Amino acid sequence: MNLISQAVLEDFRQIIAVRLGLRFEDSKMDYLEDILRQRIEANGKIALAEYLTGLAKGTNKREELRALCSQLTVGETYFFRAPEQFRAIAELVVPQWMRRRKSSPVLRMLSAGCASGDEAYSLAIAIREHFPEVPQSDVRIVGADANPSILATAKRARYTDWSLRSTSPEIRDKYFRKDGKTHILDESIRSMVTFEERNLAVKDHTHLDFEEYDIILCRNVIMYLVPEGAQFAVAQLTSVLAPAGFLFLGHAETLRGLSQDFHLRHTHDTFYYQKCEKHDVELVPPPLELAPAIAAMDLSWVDTVRCASEHVECLARDSTDHRTRAQVELHPVTSPKAANLLAPAQFGIALELLRREKFRDALEVLRDLPCKASPDPDVQLLRAVLLTNVGDVPVAETVCQQILSADDLNAGAHYITALCREHAHDTKGAMVHDRTAVYIDPEFAMPHLHLGLLAKRAGDLKTARHELEQASVLLPREDASRILLLGGGFSREALINLSQAQLNASGGPS
Numbered sequence: 410m411n412l413i414s415q416a417v418l419e420d421f422r423q424i425i426a427v428r429l430g431l432r433f434e435d436s437k438m439d440y441l442e443d444i445l446r447q448r449i450e451a452n453g454k455i456a457l458a459e460y461l462t463g464l465a466k467g468t469n470k471r472e473e474l475r476a477l478c479s480q481l482t483v484g485e486t487y488f489f490r491a492p493e494q495f496r497a498i499a500e501l502v503v504p505q506w507m508r509r510r511k512s513s514p515v516l517r518m519l520s521a522g523c524a525s526g527d528e529a530y531s532l533a534i535a536i537r538e539h540f541p542e543v544p545q546s547d548v549r550i551v552g553a554d555a556n557p558s559i560l561a562t563a564k565r566a567r568y569t570d571w572s573l574r575s576t577s578p579e580i581r582d583k584y585f586r587k588d589g590k591t592h593i594l595d596e597s598i599r600s601m602v603t604f605e606e607r608n609l610a611v612k613d614h615t616h617l618d619f620e621e622y623d624i625i626l627c628r629n630v631i632m633y634l635v636p637e638g639a640q641f642a643v644a645q646l647t648s649v650l651a652p653a654g655f656l657f658l659g660h661a662e663t664l665r666g667l668s669q670d671f672h673l674r675h676t677h678d679t680f681y682y683q684k685c686e687k688h689d690v691e692l693v694p695p696p697l698e699l700a701p702a703i704a705a706m707d708l709s710w711v712d713t714v715r716c717a718s719e720h721v722e723c724l725a726r727d728s729t730d731h732r733t734r735a736q737v738e739l740h741p742v743t744s745p746k747a748a749n750l751l752a753p754a755q756f757g758i759a760l761e762l763l764r765r766e767k768f769r770d771a772l773e774v775l776r777d778l779p780c781k782a783s784p785d786p787d788v789q790l791l792r793a794v795l796l797t798n799v800g801d802v803p804v805a806e807t808v809c810q811q812i813l814s815a816d817d818l819n820a821g822a823h824y825i826t827a828l829c830r831e832h833a834h835d836t837k838g839a840m841v842h843d844r845t846a847v848y849i850d851p852e853f854a855m856p857h858l859h860l861g862l863l864a865k866r867a868g869d870l871k872t873a874r875h876e877l878e879q880a881s882v883l884l885p886r887e888d889a890s891r892i893l894l895l896g897g898g899f900s901r902e903a904l905i906n907l908s909q910a911q912l913n914a915s916g917g918p919s
């Protein structure tokens with residue numbers, strides 16, 4: 410076949426994103442080109458344009474999409490991958506479910522993106538091992554995957570040594586029978602699991618419309634999806650998860666930016682999510698009433714800070730009564746309507762006062778915010794930062810707790826809580842909150858720095874070096890607004906120097 414142009418490959422990538430939800434980086438374009446050539450060949454050397462149009466419009470055979478999916482997905486998995494999660498499920502999550510379960514005695518679990526079935530069967534083995542008294546009919550495990558060929562492998566239930574590399578010899582001998590070089594899974598475990606072909610990331614005939622689950626594992630799947638696909642997958646999983654049900658993601662994945670329907674939990678050295686119940690959702694404070702231009706945007710915390718700062722610059726510049734910026738700061742407009750409109754301005758003013766280390770003045774400005782704006786997490790976080798700066802640490806921690814009770818995935822609130830815990834001489838608690846912050850946002854430099862300092866002080870130089878190295882890598886690209894807010898009054902350069910000096914004092918880079 411002739412050369413395939415970049416534009417055609419780009420179309421192919423787009424079609425795959427829309428029809429399958431799969432994401433491919435620029436570095437994977439050569440790989441996509443190989444696959445495209447193979448599919449054209451497999452389709453009797455169909456014309457490229459005809460093939461792509463059929464794929465885009467869904468007019469070619471459904472088998473073609475399935476074949477593409479089989480070739481494009483990554484099926485790497487093994488039994489008891491991330492064993493801490495299986496321990497958490499057996500020792501905490503299932504017992505919790507047992508205490509709460511109401512009418513239905515059946516424990517329903519979904520392995521979403523189950524690949525060759527290792528994860529779904531591991532769940533079955535874990536339940537059998539930890540709850541031998543539970544009748545088999547009371548446990549239902551479904552493995553779902555978009556890749557039809559890998560599901561066929563799952564149903565065969567024959568595995569190599571490599572698939573059992575994280576399985577103890579006792580479990581292997583108890584539940585598998587050796588047949589040459591493969592291990593055949595026992596029928597008693599196989600019969601606990603059924604498999605279904607489902608694409609979680611797109612709305613097609615395979616989307617999840619089935620029953621409710623108590624526990625869902627969707628590990629190492631959303632990392633392969635385009636943002637819209639990940640959003641759709643999480644929404645689907647949320648809709649089929651029971652209230653207060655449990656969700657486990659891969660260790661490098663978070664729900665940050667994908668959902669606010671979950672509480673973040675931590676146990677057994679792992680994070681997991683628990684779906685909010687209806688009354689939890691009702692407790693979430695209403696969003697801050699920002700000026701329309703700001704409110705119209707879908708803003709992250711950092712963006713909000715930036716926009717608010719820009720907005721206050723504009724207000725100061727464009728002020729029709731020609732008041733100076735200082736006058737605006739000193740004489741905030743107090744009529745309710747004007748106060749509402751000025752909420753972002755006051756927010757920006759409070760930030761500016763933080764920059765100038767006028768913490769008490771900044772707190773005063775926030776105190777004057779209209780009631781509707783007060784519970785906004787961004788305002789609350791700024792308040793918590795200011796409170797730590799004036800030494801009112803217990804109140805700062807309470808403010809953080811309020812933020813986290815509405816949104817467990819607020820990395821900034823976890824970080825400020827870590828500082829408060831350190832102040833209360835609770836190093837362990839501080840480290841848990843720092844770790845939670847970096848789990849939620851792996852690019853967040855300050856909790857790495859804080860973790861490094863805490864570890865160094867505790868004499869754990871290996872951890873100190875690791876965290877300080879991370880901080881040194883992340884600080885140069887850390888967002889300026891976040892440094893202003895959470896950098897403890899230090900400039901970027903000062904923070905970089907601090908982390909490098911502490912790294913050297915801990916024995917230097919590893």
Ligand SMILES: C[S@@+](CC[C@H](N)C(=O)[O-])C[C@H]1O[C@@H](n2cnc3c(N)ncnc32)[C@H](O)[C@@H]1O
Nearest residue numbers: 482485486522524554555556608609610628629
């Ligand atoms: C890397 S494996 C992870 C397997 C297992 N969950 C684990 O963590 O070991 C990813 C699996 O997700 C499946 N997958 C990817 N995108 C999917 C989608 N949109 N819907 C359903 N499954 C998908 C792939 O086919 C593959 O089998």
